Amino acid sequence: MRIDKFLHDMNIGTRTQIRKLIKDKLVFINNELVKTGRMKVDPLADEVRLEEQVIEYKRYFYFMLNKPLGVVTATEDRKQKTVMDLFNKIDKRKDLFPVGRLDKDTQGLLLVTNNGILAHKLLSPEHHVSKTYEAVVTGKITEDIALEFQQGIVLKDGTQLKPAELLIGEYSALDNQTIVHITLNEGKYHQVRRMFGSVGERVVSLRRISFGPLDLDVGLLPGTYRELTDSEIDQLIN
Numbered sequence: 001m002r003i004d005k006f007l008h009d010m011n012i013g014t015r016t017q018i019r020k021l022i023k024d025k026l027v028f029i030n031n032e033l034v035k036t037g038r039m040k041v042d043p044l045a046d047e048v049r050l051e052e053q054v055i056e057y058k059r060y061f062y063f064m065l066n067k068p069l070g071v072v073t074a075t076e077d078r079k080q081k082t083v084m085d086l087f088n089k090i091d092k093r094k095d096l097f098p099v100g101r102l103d104k105d106t107q108g109l110l111l112v113t114n115n116g117i118l119a120h121k122l123l124s125p126e127h128h129v130s131k132t133y134e135a136v137v138t139g140k141i142t143e144d145i146a147l148e149f150q151q152g153i154v155l156k157d158g159t160q161l162k163p164a165e166l167l168i169g170e171y172s173a174l175d176n177q178t179i180v181h182i183t184l185n186e187g188k189y190h191q192v193r194r195m196f197g198s199v200g201e202r203v204v205s206l207r208r209i210s211f212g213p214l215d216l217d218v219g220l221l222p223g224t225y226r227e228l229t230d231s232e233i234d235q236l237i238n
Contacts, residue, residue, distance in 0.1 A: 134177070
């Protein structure tokens with residue numbers, strides 16, 4: 001790999017900025033001064049330094065984002081703000097993309113990565129990766145409804161759904177609303193909202209709190225993100 005491509009891939013700067021860093025004699029490979037951007041580097045074997053800072057090569061990047069309301073799950077959109085617009089300049093890369101989608105009016109955990117192979121596996125129906133949502137729903141949700149969901153309900157349009165686990169939380173008689181947790185192994189369009197619509201209720205708010213082995217970081221405010229830990233990455237891959 002060329003050293004200028006290595007530095008560009010590691011978000012060190014634009015190609016013009018990288019050429020200037022090399023011209024200013026600030027880049028080294030194994031303590032050898034880099035004189036041209038065409039100089040070759042083995043990302044897995046060579047040590048690259050920018051002045052005294054060692055630049056470690058990373059092929060894949062993984063972020064947990066707490067998606068806020070009103071933002072679309074897309075890499076770009078001409079009219080609306082996207083989840084990628086929430087990333088700062090240091091972390092934003094052209095090859096990053098959200099894994100799956102959350103509706104504009106749904107918030108919560110969203111995985112963002114540039115690992116297309118892993119993303120495909122996580123979204124594939126064959127792998128049955130579970131997703132858990134916390135919802136506020138109109139009405140008093142009963143165990144009979146939970147049993148219907150567990151058996152796999154049929155939506156109003158005739159779509160047969162796979163079994164889903166519904167845990168019933170606190171009911172507010174004043175608001176006539178129930179807090180529930182629902183775990184799915186599939187991801188059809190507006191699925192949670194359509195499921196409750198099929199039993200005559202409406203979802204007031206919806207937040208994804210887990211995706212596979214990942215739980216939404218309680219310290220992550222809506223609209224903010226962080227890199228996954230090595231342990232979290234291993235859990236996702238394995």
